[in-house]
Amino acid sequence: MLTDKELLNISGGSIKWTLALVAGTIITFIAGVIDGYLRPLKCN
Secondary structure: OOOHHHHHOOOOOOOOHHHHHHHHHHHHHHHHHHHHHHOOOOOO
16 A cells, blocks of 8 residues: 555656647647648738
């Protein structure tokens, strides 16, 4: 059995927020570049 202190110190299986934020930013940027290349719109 684990003690309460040991249970509070367990960390694993979770993704860090910074990594998720960076990955989301990169995916959004690449999707925007692809969309702009395939469907160019003129400026008004």
